[in-house]
Amino acid sequence: MEQAIRRPPRVHPYLYLYRNRNGQFWWCAVPYVDSRGRRRQRRRSFRDSRLGGKSNALEMARRWRDEQIQQPDVRDAMGDQRPLVLYAADRLGEIGQRENPFGLVGITATFREQPLGGNFSVTANRGRKKWFSMRRYGGFGAFKRAVMQRCHWVGAPMPDEADLRQRYQHWAQRNRDLLRRHGLEP
Numbered sequence: 001m002e003q004a005i006r007r008p009p010r011v012h013p014y015l016y017l018y019r020n021r022n023g024q025f026w027w028c029a030v031p032y033v034d035s036r037g038r039r040r041q042r043r044r045s046f047r048d049s050r051l052g053g054k055s056n057a058l059e060m061a062r063r064w065r066d067e068q069i070q071q072p073d074v075r076d077a078m079g080d081q082r083p084l085v086l087y088a089a090d091r092l093g094e095i096g097q098r099e100n101p102f103g104l105v106g107i108t109a110t111f112r113e114q115p116l117g118g119n120f121s122v123t124a125n126r127g128r129k130k131w132f133s134m135r136r137y138g139g140f141g142a143f144k145r146a147v148m149q150r151c152h153w154v155g156a157p158m159p160d161e162a163d164l165r166q167r168y169q170h171w172a173q174r175n176r177d178l179l180r181r182h183g184l185e186p
Helices: 054-069 072-077 139-154 161-174 176-181
Strands: 017-020 025-033 039-047 107-112 117-124 128-133
Touching (some): 017 054, 025 054, 039 072, 054 072, 117 139, 139 161
Antiparallel strands (some): 025 039
């Protein structure tokens, strides 16, 4: 149902670029994957004295880095190039007890005792995480916002409202007592 989406690499101005202040040069260390599947590095230095100053050396280092990033073995080693998907299971009947209860990757529900309430959290990539309060947005509203955020991060199209309602209702039926105990759903 859902195709995996490959994201283009995010290249910020100093990605893989480093400065040696004492030696007055920029150096670049770009990762790549060798023929055996091991991560290695290609390194090159750019001296200020040879290239006409600090800014020229930085510009040459950026150009070299950008050329290297276009190569497939470097793109594989950049890490953040795994295909991301939104759906863990297409049909709700396929979802097991211990698996993701919504059939959506990266969406989880958490509850707390102090203060009494719950959140839907969404994760993507490494270190990206955001919470949506069930008390503030309501159960379905928080769930919908979490899915919207995941779709934005992954680059997937937003599922239709009926599919989201069905997934949320399936989860809410299984967790009705937990929701009532935390004062979130009737």
